[in-house]
Amino acid sequence: MKFRMYLMLPLLLAGLTAQGLEPLSRARLLADRSAVTPGGQETLGLQLVMAPGWHTYADPPGDSGMAPRINFKQPSDLRDASWRFPPPHAFRDAAGVTYGYENVALLLIDARVPPDAPVGGNWTVRADVEWLICRELCRPMFATVELELPVRDREVLFPNWTPLLRRGGWPAARE
Amino acid sequence: MHKAKMWLGIVAVMLLGFGARAEKQAPGFELPDVQGKTYKLADNLGKIVVLEWTNYDCPFVKKFYTAGAMQELQREAVARGVVWLSICSSAPGKQGHFERDEWLRRMQSAKVAVPVLLDPDGKVGRAYGAKTTPHMFVIDAEGRLVYQGGIDDQPSARAQSLEGARNYVREALQALWDGQPVPLAEAKPYGCSVKY
Numbered sequence: 001m002k003f004r005m006y007l008m009l010p011l012l013l014a015g016l017t018a019q020g021l022e023p024l025s026r027a028r029l030l031a032d033r034s035a036v037t038p039g040g041q042e043t044l045g046l047q048l049v050m051a052p053g054w055h056t057y058a059d060p061p062g063d064s065g066m067a068p069r070i071n072f073k074q075p076s077d078l079r080d081a082s083w084r085f086p087p088p089h090a091f092r093d094a095a096g097v098t099y100g101y102e103n104v105a106l107l108l109i110d111a112r113v114p115p116d117a118p119v120g121g122n123w124t125v126r127a128d129v130e131w132l133i134c135r136e137l138c139r140p141m142f143a144t145v146e147l148e149l150p151v152r153d154r155e156v157l158f159p160n161w162t163p164l165l166r167r168g169g170w171p172a173a174r175e
Numbered sequence: 176m177h178k179a180k181m182w183l184g185i186v187a188v189m190l191l192g193f194g195a196r197a198e199k200q201a202p203g204f205e206l207p208d209v210q211g212k213t214y215k216l217a218d219n220l221g222k223i224v225v226l227e228w229t230n231y232d233c234p235f236v237k238k239f240y241t242a243g244a245m246q247e248l249q250r251e252a253v254a255r256g257v258v259w260l261s262i263c264s265s266a267p268g269k270q271g272h273f274e275r276d277e278w279l280r281r282m283q284s285a286k287v288a289v290p291v292l293l294d295p296d297g298k299v300g301r302a303y304g305a306k307t308t309p310h311m312f313v314i315d316a317e318g319r320l321v322y323q324g325g326i327d328d329q330p331s332a333r334a335q336s337l338e339g340a341r342n343y344v345r346e347a348l349q350a351l352w353d354g355q356p357v358p359l360a361e362a363k364p365y366g367c368s369v370k371y
Contacts, residue, residue: 063307064365064366064367064369065365065368066235066332066365066366067330069331093368094266094371095305095306095307095368096306136270137367138233138234138235138367140331140333142333
C-alpha cells in the first residue's frame, strides 16, 4: 500500500502541473459593469486565454475542431441567448482549414438583470464551459466560471472593459 | 464586390466538388488491417458498410471508446450483418500512428472486435474527404454513400454528452434495416483533424 502511494506521487505532481499550476488555457467571466442596477442591461464576456502556440475555435469552427460550449446554470434565461464571436483567424493543417483564436478570445453576450433584483444584494452568473484547444494535438478544457456583481441603485462601468475588448479580438472597440 | 461574390461562389462550388458526396457511389479502396490482412470495399458489395475514421489518442475518439459506446455500436451493427471498418489515416510520426504490437495491445485493452485498417499515406482518407476523428461514412448494399459526417449531434469531448445524443450512424443503420430512406444524409463532423 505504502509502496503504491510512492508510485503514484509523480503522477499526482504531473497532474498538478498540467491542471493547476500551468494551465494551457483558462476561462473567466467578465462584465462591462462593476455594479449593476435592477433591470439593467449588461454585456458579459467569456475570456479564453491560451498558452503560446495553442488556439481555440470560433463558431462554426471549420473543417475540424469544436466551438466552445457554454451552459448557463444561472440565470437560466441566458441559456438560449447567442454569443458574439470576434472575427476569427484561419488555421490550416493537412486536413483542412479551421477558424479560431490564439492568445486571448473574448466572446460576448447580452444579459439583463431581473427588474426585481434587490438593491444591496448580488447578481450571480454561473456557467459550465467546455472549449477545445489545439496545437498539433487537441485538448478539451472544462471549467465552471462565475461572476458576482453587486446590485446598486446606480450602475458603475467597469473601467478596463475597452482594453479587455481589444485584447480579446474586438479591435474596433471604442473608448 | 460582385466579382468577389462570384469568386466566392466558384470556390464554394469547387469545394463542394471535392471529397465524397452523400448518395454517390462510395470510392473503392484496398487497405491492410493492423495484422496485414487486406480488405477491399468491392468484396463487401451486397452488405452495409460503416467506415469510421479513427485516432485512438484523439479526445473525441476517446469519449466513445472509454465509455464503450463505440464498441457497443460496432457490436450491434456487426450482429446484424454490417461490415464495420475503422480506418486510421495518421501519417508516420503523427498522433494515432502505431506499430502493429501497439495497435493489438490497444485494441485488446479497449475490447475492439472490428478491424482497424491503416492508411498512413492518407489516400483513402482524402478520397472520402475525411476531416476529423471520428468522421463516419455509411455505405448501403448497393455501394452508395448514404450518410457522411459526425457520429452524433453533440460536439463535445465530455462523456456525459453521450447521454441523449442523436447518433446519426445508428439512425442511418436503423433506416437501412427498416428499408426506409436515411433521414439525414450529411452532418458536420467534429473533433480532432485527421493527422495526415
